[in-house]
Amino acid sequence: MTGLRTGEVASAAGVNRETLRYYERVGLLARPERSLGGHRLYPKETVTVLRVIKAAQRLGFTLEEIGALLARGPGLGERAAVKLAEVEAKIADLEIIRDTLRAAITAGCDDLVVCSHTPSCPVPFEGVSCR
Numbered sequence: 001m002t003g004l005r006t007g008e009v010a011s012a013a014g015v016n017r018e019t020l021r022y023y024e025r026v027g028l029l030a031r032p033e034r035s036l037g038g039h040r041l042y043p044k045e046t047v048t049v050l051r052v053i054k055a056a057q058r059l060g061f062t063l064e065e066i067g068a069l070l071a072r073g074p075g076l077g078e079r080a081a082v083k084l085a086e087v088e089a090k091i092a093d094l095e096i097i098r099d100t101l102r103a104a105i106t107a108g109c110d111d112l113v114v115c116s117h118t119p120s121c122p123v124p125f126e127g128v129s130c131r
Contacts, residue, residue, distance in 0.1 A: 003033060003041030013050035020050070028053060028067055060087060100124065 010017045023029045029049060032040040049070070056066045060083055069076060103122035109115035115123060 003043055004046065006040050006042070009042045009046050009050070012047045013054070015050055015054065023050070023053065026063060026067070028063065028070060059083065 004012070006017050006020060010020050013020075020029070024031055029042075029046060032042045032046070035041055052070075053063075053066055056069065057063075059080075061069070061079070065079060065083075069079060100122055104115070107115070107120055107122055109121060109123065112123065115121040
């Protein structure tokens, strides 16, 4: 039996051992073979799979979405297009937040309660429900 032990895989992929075990439990990684001494023995490709998982996370994919990609579900292009639309929507929201905060700073809104009573207050209080 040959393969990489848990520490070797974790070190090579830049993750910790618990991350490796977690990915096993949730099905992102196949359960490895065991040595006669009970140590996990991972194939060398596991390091590449872990790097792919971490790169996909940095691109905003959830572990569930990554699982579907690894299972050879709908192609990356289709899923990347959906993720791109989500990211662009978030960016648009963040730009609105940025512009509102800049306007609040420019208007000198030091106190939101006081500012909310002035017609020039840029903070959008309309449509905010109090539950």
